[in-house]
Amino acid sequence: MISIKRGKVIKILSKSQEKTKLIVAINGKEEKAFNYNLMTGEVSVGDEVVLNTTAIELNLGTGGYHFVLYNLDNKIVPLEEEGHIMKLRYTPLQLKVFAAEEQDHPNHHKFLAFESLNNLPVIVGSLHSMLTPIAATLKYINPRIKITYIMTDAAALPIYFSDTVDQLKEKGIIDHTITIGHAFGGDLETVNIYNGLIAAKEITHCDIAIVTMGPGIVGTGTPYGFTGIEQGQILDAVEDLGGAAIAVPRISFSDERERHYGISHHSLTVFSKIAKTSFKIILPFLEADKKKVLYEQLEYLNIHRKHTIIEEDGSILSKVLDYFGLSVKTMGRGFKDDVAFFLACSAAAVHSCDLLKNHNRK
Incomplete structure (x- = not known):
């Protein structure tokens, strides 16, 4: 089972092409979160997000962060055309990659x-x-x-x-x-x-x-x-x-x-x-x-x-x-x-x- 909570982005700590570190408010409490931009899209201050809070609630650490599952403000990530290999297969977060050994890959x-x-x-x-x-x-x-x-x-x-x-x-x-x-x-x-x-x-x-x-x-x-x-x-x-x-x-x-x-x-x-x-x-x-x-x-x-x-x-x-x-x-x-x-x-x-x-x- 996973623990899912809803939060609001109140601060951007750092941002790169691949990830954004955030401060989110969950039930009035400020906590850190990770957003993988290439998986769940861009996030901005004020966005309502759905978070996986499992590890922190179990005191497992994982760097002390929750993880954004979905941006409710409809930031959609377009699907790239290339690639047919799925990773995280048959999970709600399965994603497509263009593996180097695929038949259509130039290598x-x-x-x-x-x-x-x-x-x-x-x-x-x-x-x-x-x-x-x-x-x-x-x-x-x-x-x-x-x-x-x-x-x-x-x-x-x-x-x-x-x-x-x-x-x-x-x-x-x-x-x-x-x-x-x-x-x-x-x-x-x-x-x-x-x-x-x-x-x-x-x-x-x-x-x-x-x-x-x-x-x-x-x-x-x-x-x-x-x-x-x-x-x-x-x-x-x-x-x-x-x-x-x-x-x-x-x-x-x-x-x-x-x-x-x-x-x-x-x-x-x-x-x-x-x-x-x-x-x-x-x-x-x-x-x-x-x-x-x-x-x-x-x-x-x-x-x-x-x-x-x-x-x-x-x-x-x-x-x-x-x-x-x-x-x-x-x-x-x-x-x-x-x-x-x-x-x-x-x-x-x-x-x-x-x-x-x-x-x-x-």
Whole structure:
């Protein structure tokens, strides 16, 4: 069930082509709301809107926003002619996209002619908060590198919801975006991760691809009940298509939950149980006592025998963030609050740049 309420737009906080952040009045109370302009049309101060208020009423967060379902002041969004692939299928908000692999799309033939990713480095993370430290480190090391971000449908579905993506594109750090599955709003749309990877190579012609879910993650505290489990399937897809899969482990020594201490049970499950192929797992340089914890976890599950464990120095990240004027946060913790988490992301980027450099020499 969803909770639906009626409100009135009383203030526009910010606006872009894709989204508008609003203040709405609901029963005399002022609250924040999101309007996706390309889905529900433009909104103006004074408009009466219908809102999905479910997440806030359940204290789930979702950025602290309600979401506009419909503008009662009859702001109609015209249906574009191109495209026949539906996302959010068979829901009241199903929408049409022009997927890159559709028969009528000008790039359709590239999927038919595809043979291999030819060792394209693909960095696969499990949280959206990994995107900034990975992408920014890549661009800092090599300003000419072309980066494509592939956003999965394991968390937020509209890429518009991500202020991170907006910021990285504005700063020229990310060059292209692709949304797969039921995620939507990228520069390109594809129906699954395989064609998302193919599109990254054959259409965007990127040097490196980064794959993570959008903002948010579902977790239940059970061994397999988390949406980040997709990381294993994505890593396998990269290897299946002839790419060079680089796994970013979720590492923290600041998370108070035991299951996320050291290498999170999410990553340990993915690397030991879910992934069927072998790939590189990048660890950051850490103090001896913390390094010991990580290797004990990996060795206990024989992950070190299944995959290649590589240590890299991710300490460049502080310079990277200062250079680009960026900040990072995961689970409410900033860089200094959860150093190991962010160094793992930067270390994966450092290794990927070295891998790309060596590949180009051949």
